[in-house]
Amino acid sequence: MLRLHDTMTRRLMPVEPLEAGHVRMYTCGPTVWNRAHIGNFRAFVFEDVLRRVLEQRFGRVTHVMNLTDVDDRIVKNAMTHGHTLEEETAPWIVAFFADVDALGIRRAHHYPRATDYIEEMVSLVERLDAREVTYRSDGSVYYRIAAFPRYGQLSGVRAVALVAGASGRIDADDYTKEDARDFALWKAAGQGEPGWETRLGWGRPGWHLECSAMNLALLGETIDIHCGGVDLVFPHHENEIAQSEAATGKKFVRLWCHNAFLQIDEAKMSKRLGNFLTLGDIVDGEEGRRPSTVRYLLAATAQYRKTLNYSDESLEAAKGAVDRLILFRDRLDATAPSRRDGDAVKLAARIRADFDACLDDDLNLPEGMGHVFTMVRDANRLLDEGRVDGPGLDALRQLVEHVDDVLGVLPLVDVERAATLSPEDRRMLSERAEARARKDWATSDQIRTALARRGILVEDTAGGQRWRPAG
């Protein structure tokens, strides 16, 4: 049984969807004001792994991820550039999906944009008005935290302990609120600023409102799982709870999952600190890293609730792990069944059970991969000894497929390989094969060296030469 750490109760909770065989999941998506960096993608990759496990266990998942396409930064940039909001965000949305695809992240079923749900948000505010948890000030609408006694339950942040501006991230004077803890549901917009003329007046939605409104519209009043980075626990998710539960009177989320940060040079990777890298930086940079390596690093290097360190060495190690796995898959594909049987079927069954158990235990993919690599060693030994028969090969192949159904790196490697070989590379490979056929080692080695400089590693096997991309 799959169990996940629930932020609300702070314990492992079994996943039991409200509707049998159908999990409803909402994950906080990007604010499209800039290109998302790989720290952001740690969250999206984690959520993708979760989604894949949920699909294995429950069959059906409805996954919603919002695109926040209106916020203070977007408004500011749009005005600076003379863009509409849509013009300002369009390129970043395109870039986001390019990275999602490059990292093999399964696309959510819905990517609602905040700006497409203005009416839903206005209605939600009206419902909150009816519950008397709102108030007006300077044309904006605020949520009165004092009216929601459960406030703070998710984050453990006690109301009294909150110090306005303690993080140094906001100028508290910018807001005219009754209480520093209150937050804007609807923000009055100035002349010439982007906004919407609505029943709440001229303005734009506050940050948290969209998630409550779109959850309600696409998944219903109570959802099974809601995910995001730990930084969203407070205030974002706390505020979502306050909005949603005050409006519906029902439990909003049954299980809250939050992933830890990606760290670089002993600090959280973030736009604000300027210590961030995008997928493009890594893939197009000098090292020429591959998306499959980045995915492995983000998905399988550390358990999702542990801080993960980014460094060139950790990328190198991730690459090594991907190589080991892909070479093993290749070997299985290239191997003919032997007569003798070394119990590979039993080995595969045992490792599969171990792997699944690790994932069931709060998605511990790093531990699961430990079992997988133990299997790779044992299976390679059996293959060396010629002790894997037909059923054994099938079982091992199916196991690799089962593992990668969660890990998701093998298809990326296949794409990378297809894109790596130029016509010139192909010509050199066939020349080398010919040289080898006539035992012209000098020419053969020379071409191998030349290909290596072009990023193609060639190696010889009993079945002929094979190659793989370096980097």
Added chain:
RNA sequence: GGCGACGUAGCCAAGUGGUAAGGCACGGGUCUGCAAAACCCUGAUCGUGGGUUCGAUUCCCACCGUCGCCUCCA
């Protein structure tokens, strides 16, 4: 100041009340025309100090260190 997380071999990182997975790197070996891959061998007593226990890296306390959240950052 409030709340929380973490500290395991050169690096990354699992894990357990009974003497510690896996990946990368390093060294030796088998195999190979050479190399690669693969396989074999080799490395840590788990931040520090106490406590509980027959026994703790794993539970408790203190301390040291690192990191995060505390209003629009995944």
